[in-house]
Amino acid sequence: MINRENGVACYQQLSQILIEQIEKGIFKPGSQLATEIELSKRYRLNRHTVRQAIERLEDEGLVYKIKGKGTFVASDKINYKVSKRTSFTTSILDVGLNPDARLLDSYEIAAGKELSKRLNIQSSDRVIVLEILRFVNKTPFCHTTSFLSKTKFPELRSLISGSFSLFGLLKKHYGVDALRKSSTFEVSMPESSDMDMLNISPKVPMLAVKSISKDQKGGMVEYCITKFRGDMCSVSVDFNGEGR
Amino acid sequence: MINRENGVACYQQLSQILIEQIEKGIFKPGSQLATEIELSKRYRLNRHTVRQAIERLEDEGLVYKIKGKGTFVASDKINYKVSKRTSFTTSILDVGLNPDARLLDSYEIAAGKELSKRLNIQSSDRVIVLEILRFVNKTPFCHTTSFLSKTKFPELRSLISGSFSLFGLLKKHYGVDALRKSSTFEVSMPESSDMDMLNISPKVPMLAVKSISKDQKGGMVEYCITKFRGDMCSVSVDFNGEGR
DNA sequence: TTTGTATAGATGTATAGACAAGTTGGAGGC
DNA sequence: GCCTCCAACTTGTCTATACATCTATACAAA
Numbered sequence: 001m002i003n004r005e006n007g008v009a010c011y012q013q014l015s016q017i018l019i020e021q022i023e024k025g026i027f028k029p030g031s032q033l034a035t036e037i038e039l040s041k042r043y044r045l046n047r048h049t050v051r052q053a054i055e056r057l058e059d060e061g062l063v064y065k066i067k068g069k070g071t072f073v074a075s076d077k078i079n080y081k082v083s084k085r086t087s088f089t090t091s092i093l094d095v096g097l098n099p100d101a102r103l104l105d106s107y108e109i110a111a112g113k114e115l116s117k118r119l120n121i122q123s124s125d126r127v128i129v130l131e132i133l134r135f136v137n138k139t140p141f142c143h144t145t146s147f148l149s150k151t152k153f154p155e156l157r158s159l160i161s162g163s164f165s166l167f168g169l170l171k172k173h174y175g176v177d178a179l180r181k182s183s184t185f186e187v188s189m190p191e192s193s194d195m196d197m198l199n200i201s202p203k204v205p206m207l208a209v210k211s212i213s214k215d216q217k218g219g220m221v222e223y224c225i226t227k228f229r230g231d232m233c234s235v236s237v238d239f240n241g242e243g244r
Numbered sequence: 245m246i247n248r249e250n251g252v253a254c255y256q257q258l259s260q261i262l263i264e265q266i267e268k269g270i271f272k273p274g275s276q277l278a279t280e281i282e283l284s285k286r287y288r289l290n291r292h293t294v295r296q297a298i299e300r301l302e303d304e305g306l307v308y309k310i311k312g313k314g315t316f317v318a319s320d321k322i323n324y325k326v327s328k329r330t331s332f333t334t335s336i337l338d339v340g341l342n343p344d345a346r347l348l349d350s351y352e353i354a355a356g357k358e359l360s361k362r363l364n365i366q367s368s369d370r371v372i373v374l375e376i377l378r379f380v381n382k383t384p385f386c387h388t389t390s391f392l393s394k395t396k397f398p399e400l401r402s403l404i405s406g407s408f409s410l411f412g413l414l415k416k417h418y419g420v421d422a423l424r425k426s427s428t429f430e431v432s433m434p435e436s437s438d439m440d441m442l443n444i445s446p447k448v449p450m451l452a453v454k455s456i457s458k459d460q461k462g463g464m465v466e467y468c469i470t471k472f473r474g475d476m477c478s479v480s481v482d483f484n485g486e487g488r
Numbered sequence: 489t490t491t492g493t494a495t496a497g498a499t500g501t502a503t504a505g506a507c508a509a510g511t512t513g514g515a516g517g518c
Numbered sequence: 519g520c521c522t523c524c525a526a527c528t529t530g531t532c533t534a535t536a537c538a539t540c541t542a543t544a545c546a547a548a
Contacts, residue, residue, distance in 0.1 A: 009531060035498065046533045051499090059303075059447065060433040067499045068540030079428070084483050183481045184323070185429045187449045187474030189304040203303065205431045205449040205474070230431030230449070237427045237481050239328050253501060279528065290503045295529090311529045312510030491548070500539070511528070518521075 002043050010045055014053035022062055022073055029075040033063060036071075058203050061231025065201065074231055078136060082209075083238040084179045087165070088134055100135040104197070106157045108150060118212070118223040119149055126150035128157060130166070133197055140198045141232060146224040152176075167213075170221065178221040183211045183237065187230070198229055205230040246287050254289055258297035266306055266317055273319040277307060280315075302447045305475025309445070318475055322380060326453075327482040328423045331409070332378055344379040348441070350401045352394060362456070362467040363393055370394035372401060374410070377441055384442040385476060390468040396420075411457075414465065422457045422465040427481065429453055431474070442473055449474040 002013050021027060033039075036054070040047045054071060057063045065071045081091050092099035108126050116123035130146040146166065148156060152174070159169055170176040188208045190200060207228040213221045228235065246257050265271060277283075280298070284291045298315060301307045309315045325335050336343035352370050360367035374390040390410065392400060396418070403413055414420040432452045434444060451472040457465045472479065 011531080037498085048534090049532060052531085056446065059449075061431075065499065066541085068497085068542085070498060070541095077430070180483055182483060184478050185451060185453075185481070186321070186478035187305075187431055187451050202300065205303075207429060207431050209429075234428050234430035237429070237483075239424055239426060239481075239483065255501080281528085292504090293502060296501085309529065310510085312512085312527085314511095314528060489548100491546100493544100493546075495544085496542090498539100498541075501537085503536080504534080506531100506533085508531070509529085512526085513524105514526100515524085516522090518519100 002045065010043075011049050011052035011056070014039070014043060014045065014050065015056040018053065018057055019060075019062065022057075027073045029073050031073050033071040033073065055203070058201070061204060064204075064231075077231070078141075078233045079236055080228070080233050081236045081238065082180070082183065085167075086180060087167075089165075092136055098137050100138070102133050102135075103160065104131040104133050106130050106160065108157075115147055115223070118220075119147060120220045121149050121151065128153065130160065136232075139232075140229075142226050142228040143194060143197050144224055144226040146222055148222050149220070152219075152221075166222075176215045176221060178213045178215055181212045181214050183209050185209055185235070188227070190227070194227055198227075200229060200231075207233070207235060209235060246289065254287075255293050255296035255300070258283070258287060258289065258294065259300040262297065262301055263304075263306065266301075271317045273317050275317050277315040277317065299447070302445065305448060308448075308475075321475070322385075322477045323480055324472070324477050325480045325482065326424070326427065329411075330424060331411075333409075336380055342381050344382070346377050346379075347404065348375040348377050350374050350404065352401075359391055359467070362464075363391060364464045365393050365395065372397065374404065380476075383476075384473075386470050386472040387438060387441050388468055388470040390466055392466050393464070396463075396465075410466070420459045420465060422459055425456045425458050427453050427455045429479070432471070434471075438471055442471075444473060444475075451477070451479060453479060 001017065002010050004010065018033070027033065033054075034042070036047050036050045039045070039050045043050070054063065054065070058065065061074055063071050064074055078095060078097065081094070088101065089099045107129050109129060111119065111121055111123050111125045111127045113123055115127055116125065119127065128148045128150050130148075132144045132146070133140060134142050134144065153170065155173075156169070159173060160166070167178050170178055186208045188206050190198070190202060190204060190206050194200070194206065195202060207230045209226045209228070211224050211226070215221050245261065246254050248254065262277070271277065277298075278286070280291050280294050283289070283294045287294070298307065298309075302309065305318055307315050308318055322339060322341065325338065332345065333343045351373050353373060355363065355365055355367050355369045355371045357367055359371055360369065363371065372392045372394050374392075376388045376390070377384060378386050378388065394400075397414065399417075400413070403417055404410070411422050414422055430452045432450050434442070434446060434448060434450050438444070438450065439446060451474045453470045453472070455468050455470070459465050
């Protein structure tokens with residue numbers, strides 16, 4: 001199976017073989033791959049060479065490993081839609097899946113240099129920080145950190161408990177109708193907190209989306225950073241639609 | 245420097261040390277890191293362990309390696325702006341850099357199942373494919389593959405040579421005013437063609453953007469896939485602005 | 489029934505050595 | 519002066535071995 005004369009590295013050949021097997025659907029999502037030792041025997045390669053090959057598949061998000069258990073085939077990507085008005089819940093329901101969310105933490109900090117610029121406030125002003133973990137079919141999917149001015153929304157923290165319709169809350173209690181103004185997309189690798197919360201390995205690249213929302217008068221409402229598992233989703237932007 | 249009793253893997257400790265040194269700016273972009281053997285001597289680690297550590301930095305796009313030469317610190321990310329009307333050239337000029345482009349190839353294919361759906365044409369219809377490589381400061385930056393209906397733009401291929409203002413061309417010759425309607429963002433790993441064209445290693449994740457543009461009557465104009473180097477840029481979306 | 493222990497098997501980490509292949513610069517020949 | 523070629527140095531690949539750590543299971547002990 002492995003050609004040792006054609007100049008192509010053994011681990012790359014094995015990567016290719018495994019990728020083809022997965023893409024042909026020989027293994028279903030969630031099913032276990034052959035163990036490293038099995039593969040090393042079958043293809044007459046050293047276990048480390050096999051590990052190099054599987055590392056590539058991990059990089060591409062095709063498989064994931066669990067220490068002590070084995071290597072498993074990953075699932076397909078979920079398409080997540082974003083527009084001026086986006087709700088996580090409806091966006092996930094639209095694609096026939098089961099959304100859920102948990103408020104991990106809410107606290108206050110001083111704005112500081114960076115945030116004061118983003119939120120257009122003084123750097124000594126207080127900022128409310130909300131950390132929300134969202135799930136799709138019980139699996140951690142993305143992690144959002146929201147920043148809002150405490151001056152504008154003084155009682156927000158006590159209001160939010162239980163409810164995650166942040167924009168609904170802002171409208172109801174403050175009469176603020178927030179609209180997404182811009183989003184910045186970036187590839188980033190997970191920090192250790194991301195790895196814990198989303199239960200991923202350091203090798204899974206993340207899609208980081210930084211968004212700015214304003215009210216209808218153009219006043220800053222929210223600056224938020226959402227980190228998606230790059231292996232689990234793509235994110236679509238609609239330049240016209242109102243979304244919902 | 246390396247603590248061998250605290251349960252943290254040596255290669256992770258070394259990764260952390262190197263990341264901090266880079267982020268503090270001890271090494272400037274483009275400068276060479278210590279060689280693997282130097283690091284292994286300095287920190288009393290095996291060369292393979294050092295390689296594991298550097299692999300992490302490579303994953304995060306902090307460094308890049310050149311076989312036979314060494315390991316080098318990568319540059320900061322460029323912010324690339326996208327809106328309804330986006331021109332690569334002006335977007336790059338806006339951030340004070342020097343844009344350039346090259347038409348790699350132009351050819352025709354039958355639409356087939358996938359493309360016919362995207363472009364809203366028959367699967368037997370002909371499709372014009374344009375492959376464009378774009379540069380920033382002489383460095384390959386992104387690779388765009390555009391798909392347009394040949395029925396709508398029959399002579400496009402002969403018109404395009406030399407000029408890369410595709411939308412300008414469409415307006416001038418066909419009276420079509422194209423607007424971006426939606427974009428889908430996704431993390432993907434480079435294929436071998438990407439690695440060749442953008443001159444990157446298989447470890448650099450890419451930001452893939454699939455965009456749909458329509459004319460003002462809502463007719464499909466273009467479906468295109470742009471792959472950015474994830475280590476070189478972030479992409480911003482403006483939900484309102486006309487851009488330019 | 490519950491708890492603890494032992495074991496096998498899986499991935500994770502670290503070390504050692506060897507050779508391949510690309511890059512560079514200098515010695516030596518012209 | 520110019521060129522070729524070789525040696526030294528770099529990263530890339532492969533093998534071999536050892537032990538750590540986590541999971542699952544089986545079985546004994548409380």
